[in-house]
Amino acid sequence: MAFAIINGKTAAYQSTTDEVQQKRLNRTDFRYRIRTAMSTKNSSDGTSASRPPQPSSTRPPTSRVALKTNIVVIGAGQAGLSSAYHLKKRGLAPGRGFVVLDQSPQPGGAWQFRWPSLRLSTVNRIHDLPGMRFSEAVDTDATEVKASVAVPRYFAAYEKAFGLPVYRPVEVKVVCDRGERFRIETDRRDLSARGVINATGTWEKAYVPVYPGADRFRGRQLHTKDYRTAGEFAGKHVIIVGGGISAIQLLDEISRVTTTTWVTRRPPDFRAGPFTEDRGRAAVALVEDRVRRGLPPNSVVSVTGLPVTPAIKAMQARGVLNRLPMFGEILEDGVRWSDGTSLRADVILWCTGFRSSLDHLAPLMLRELGGGITMTGKLATQVAKDPRVHLVGYGPSASTIGANRAGAVAARELMAFLGEEKT
Ligand code: FAD
Numbered sequence: 001m002a003f004a005i006i007n008g009k010t011a012a013y014q015s016t017t018d019e020v021q022q023k024r025l026n027r028t029d030f031r032y033r034i035r036t037a038m039s040t041k042n043s044s045d046g047t048s049a050s051r052p053p054q055p056s057s058t059r060p061p062t063s064r065v066a067l068k069t070n071i072v073v074i075g076a077g078q079a080g081l082s083s084a085y086h087l088k089k090r091g092l093a094p095g096r097g098f099v100v101l102d103q104s105p106q107p108g109g110a111w112q113f114r115w116p117s118l119r120l121s122t123v124n125r126i127h128d129l130p131g132m133r134f135s136e137a138v139d140t141d142a143t144e145v146k147a148s149v150a151v152p153r154y155f156a157a158y159e160k161a162f163g164l165p166v167y168r169p170v171e172v173k174v175v176c177d178r179g180e181r182f183r184i185e186t187d188r189r190d191l192s193a194r195g196v197i198n199a200t201g202t203w204e205k206a207y208v209p210v211y212p213g214a215d216r217f218r219g220r221q222l223h224t225k226d227y228r229t230a231g232e233f234a235g236k237h238v239i240i241v242g243g244g245i246s247a248i249q250l251l252d253e254i255s256r257v258t259t260t261t262w263v264t265r266r267p268p269d270f271r272a273g274p275f276t277e278d279r280g281r282a283a284v285a286l287v288e289d290r291v292r293r294g295l296p297p298n299s300v301v302s303v304t305g306l307p308v309t310p311a312i313k314a315m316q317a318r319g320v321l322n323r324l325p326m327f328g329e330i331l332e333d334g335v336r337w338s339d340g341t342s343l344r345a346d347v348i349l350w351c352t353g354f355r356s357s358l359d360h361l362a363p364l365m366l367r368e369l370g371g372g373i374t375m376t377g378k379l380a381t382q383v384a385k386d387p388r389v390h391l392v393g394y395g396p397s398a399s400t401i402g403a404n405r406a407g408a409v410a411a412r413e414l415m416a417f418l419g420e421e422k423t
Pocket residue numbers: 074075076077078079080101102103104108109110111114123124125126127170171172173199200201202203204246357360392393394398399400401403
């Protein structure tokens with residue numbers, strides 16, 4: 001804004017550049033406002049990022065909401081980006097129509113945090129996001145590229161290519177029902193929206209079962225999500241707990257540098273033959289049936305089993321897959337089974353999976369007594385108790401291909417429910 005003395009009075013006038021600037025601002029005023037609002041950390045209520053999200057609103061009902069939009073997508077992993085892509089494709093405007101909030105420091109969802117030895121050659125399979133192939137952004141021949149490098153590169157290119165309004169790092173603390181609209185409280189400013197697509201994955205909710213004596217163990221305990229390299233364990237005896245794909249991958253790596261013991265609750269369910277699409281569909285159908293009945297989704301491996309890969313055959317040949325049942329308690333220097341046998345160990349690695357990270361939705365009281373959330377809709381993404389909420393990447397859609405499909409359906413169903421469907 002420029003000032004001049006006109007007729008003896010100071011008057012503001014807009015120079016051409018200002019006018020152009022203002023027009024551009026007007027045109028992007030909403031995005032400009034959200035970018036500004038999301039760049040300042042919210043410290044008014046004294047909540048700090050380290051304090052876990054409060055299960056209920058920490059704002060007085062009268063406090064001003066920063067921004068209103070129609071749909072908020074929480075999380076910018078595969079599930080969030082697929083949902084955002086389809087919301088835009090269905091004509092919802094980035095910013096006023098929908099925004100994506102992501103607490104991760106950069107694009108890539110939870111893939112940016114995966115351990116360095118997880119390479120494109122050792123991931124199960126990362127499915128393309130809708131509208132852009134992985135190979136358009138990443139040289140897929142370079143199979144030794146870390147997944148934690150390749151996927152962020154792909155997601156960054158994707159967000160840019162489709163102009164998706166992703167704001168990060170923004171942590172959603174709680175989502176509260178305010179009648180017509182939801183109030184989405186973040187560690188930045190708050191938003192209000194008519195619908196929510198939650199796509200927060202599982203990485204934030206590492207699951208470690210409680211065993212007696214865990215606190216007296218003098219060795220090291222860590223979860224899959226803390227794992228970096230096998231070299232860290234050289235010269236140590238490592239107990240690896242868990243029967244899933246990650247447990248097998250880490251057992252394979254660690255057993256090459258030191259001694260290991262593998263323990264699982266149930267005998268491993270090795271399944272010969274290729275993991276076909278039919279087997280994939282059958283596994284998804286089992287999980288879908290559970291969530292439609294309001295039961296918590298169970299672990300992936302409990303429905304897929306462990307496909308016998310060449311790596312598993314090699315491990316069997318090396319004799320590292322001699323599984324023991326779960327121990328009963330943890331000692332200062334190891335573990336003990338119920339029959340009294342004990343084993344000395346320096347490290348317990350809990351490859352015991354993840355749970356869906358949904359704490360920020362607690363005020364909506366979506367859970368059933370059994371602990372699950374009853375899902376409905378074409379692909380079981382819609383919350384039966386509140387159709388304005390969709391969970392993408394939850395239960396049957398907790399895979400890259402599942403997240404793709406679920407994102408498309410959630411966008412369509414939610415826009416239709418809110419009367420936002422563009423003809
Ligand atoms: P995520 O990728 O976890 O993204 C969720 C995003 O939400 C993150 O950026 C997170 O920071 C953000 N977020 C969380 N909470 C909040 C909050 N409160 N506020 C704001 N943002 C928030 N699937 C496959 O199909 N193929 C594979 O090869 C494969 N390998 C896997 C290997 C491992 C070790 C694991 C753990 C999973 C693997 N999966 C694989 C499953 C995989 O997680 C999913 O397939 C998919 O990538 C999950 O995407 P998502 O978008 O649901 O979650």
